[in-house]
Amino acid sequence: MVLRVASGERSAGPGRPRSVKAVAVFDSHCHLTDSRFDEDRAAVLDAALDAGVARMVTVASNLEDARAAAELAAGHPALWSTAGIHPHEVAEAGDADLAAVRELAATRPEVVAIGETGLDYFYDHSPRELQRDWFEAHLGVAGDLDLPVVIHTREAEDDTIAVLRNAPRTVRKVLHCFTGSMRLLEAGLEEGCYVSFAGIITFSKFDGQDAVRAVPEGRLLAETDAPYLAPVPRRGKRNEPAFVAHVVAALADIRGESVQAVAEATAENAERFYALSEYAAND
Numbered sequence: 001m002v003l004r005v006a007s008g009e010r011s012a013g014p015g016r017p018r019s020v021k022a023v024a025v026f027d028s029h030c031h032l033t034d035s036r037f038d039e040d041r042a043a044v045l046d047a048a049l050d051a052g053v054a055r056m057v058t059v060a061s062n063l064e065d066a067r068a069a070a071e072l073a074a075g076h077p078a079l080w081s082t083a084g085i086h087p088h089e090v091a092e093a094g095d096a097d098l099a100a101v102r103e104l105a106a107t108r109p110e111v112v113a114i115g116e117t118g119l120d121y122f123y124d125h126s127p128r129e130l131q132r133d134w135f136e137a138h139l140g141v142a143g144d145l146d147l148p149v150v151i152h153t154r155e156a157e158d159d160t161i162a163v164l165r166n167a168p169r170t171v172r173k174v175l176h177c178f179t180g181s182m183r184l185l186e187a188g189l190e191e192g193c194y195v196s197f198a199g200i201i202t203f204s205k206f207d208g209q210d211a212v213r214a215v216p217e218g219r220l221l222a223e224t225d226a227p228y229l230a231p232v233p234r235r236g237k238r239n240e241p242a243f244v245a246h247v248v249a250a251l252a253d254i255r256g257e258s259v260q261a262v263a264e265a266t267a268e269n270a271e272r273f274y275a276l277s278e279y280a281a282n283d
Contacts, residue, residue: 001242001243001245001249002050002051002052002245003025003052003245003248003260003263024052024053024054024263024267025053025054025244025245025248025263025267026053026055026056026221026222026266026267026270027053027055027056027057027223027244028057028174028196028221028274029057029116029176029177030056030058030059030223030224030225030226030240031058031059031061031225031226031227032045032056032058032072032079032226032241033058033060033068033069033072034226036227036238041072044240044242045076045078045241047240047241047242048078048240048241050242051241051245052245053078053241054267055078055079055080055267055276056078056079057081057082057113057270057274058073058081059081059082059113059115059116059150060081060086060115060116061084061085061088061089061116062086062089062092063083063100063104066104067104069081069110070108070110073111074108074110079110080111080274081108081111081112082111082113082116082150083101083104083111083113083114083115084101084113084116084117084150085097085117085134085138086117086152087117087118087120087125087126087131087134087152088125088126089125090131091125091127098134098137098141101114101138101141102141102144105141105145112147112148112276113149113150114149115138115149115150116151117134117139117149117151117152118131118135118151118153118156119131119132119135119153119156119159119160120152120153120155121154121155121156121159122154122156123154128156131156132159135163136166139167139168139171143167143168143170148171148172148173148174148273148274148275149171149173150176151173151174151175151176151193153175153180153184154179157181157183160184161183161187164187164188167191169191172192172194172273174193174194174195175188175193175196176196176198176221177196177197177198177200177223178196178197178208178211179208180211182211182214185211185215186214189214189219194219194220194273195211195219196221196223197223197247198222198223198231198247199225199229199230199234199235199246200229201231201247201250201251202231202232202235202246202247202250203232203235204232209254212251212255213254213255213256218265220251220265220266220269221269221273222244222248222262223244223247226241227239227240231243231246232246233246248266251266
């Protein structure tokens with residue numbers, strides 16, 4: 001899907017459509033190092049560019065993934081990466097992994113954020129206390145390096161709010177793939193968080209429209225979380241960055257705003273969150 005909007009030029013005559021232009025979009029969170037892309041990763045990136053996805057950030061889940069993500073991003077000018085240990089993975093990580101995440105983030109220009117980190121009490125793949133320790137440690141690394149943090153939270157709202165309230169306000173934070181309560185949303189916004197929505201908002205059972213509407217325009221992001229959570233009409237298929245346009249269109253519909261306005265706002269917000277203008281200035 002390529003987002004297209006009327007250019008605003010006057011119609012050439014009765015019954016003749018105004019010209020249209022493609023709208024650039026930003027996939028702020030995907031996982032392009034996932035094995036489901038091993039057979040056609042280059043084609044997936046090409047398809048995203050063809051669909052008008054101007055920039056993407058591929059997000060790491062562990063140290064090996066972070067290294068692979070940085071290498072992948074180094075070869076694609078529209079792609080950036082993160083470094084961090086997902087809460088599912090922290091039980092298998094140690095101090096050396098955190099030190100390596102710090103070094104990778106400090107030395108590789110492709111790495112523009114720490115994460116994803118956070119808390120997942122739904123699956124509980126790692127002990128909860130350990131998840132909290134790693135979440136706080138990631139926030140500390142981000143503060144030291146002046147990088148933003150990508151946050152995963154599921155069924156862990158009380159502890160997520162507590163950690164956010166103790167985190168430095170100077171650290172930019174995003175609640176990714178948001179499906180939480182209004183209480184979590186309000187607490188996150190109070191702590192300066194950006195809020196990102198994925199393909200779940202296109203599902204018929206999605207009931208978080210109030211949260212979508214409540215996010216200020218300047219804090220709103222769009223993502224695919226590919227290869228997971230493919231949006232309608234691609235639901236059930238492997239997700240990919242090219243499909244982020246469906247998320248942008250759904251955000252616009254729920255918020256009662258134009259597709260162009262949401263596309264532009266989410267792209268500008270992602271560039272600001274990841275400080276990509278600073279990297280571009282240093283190229």
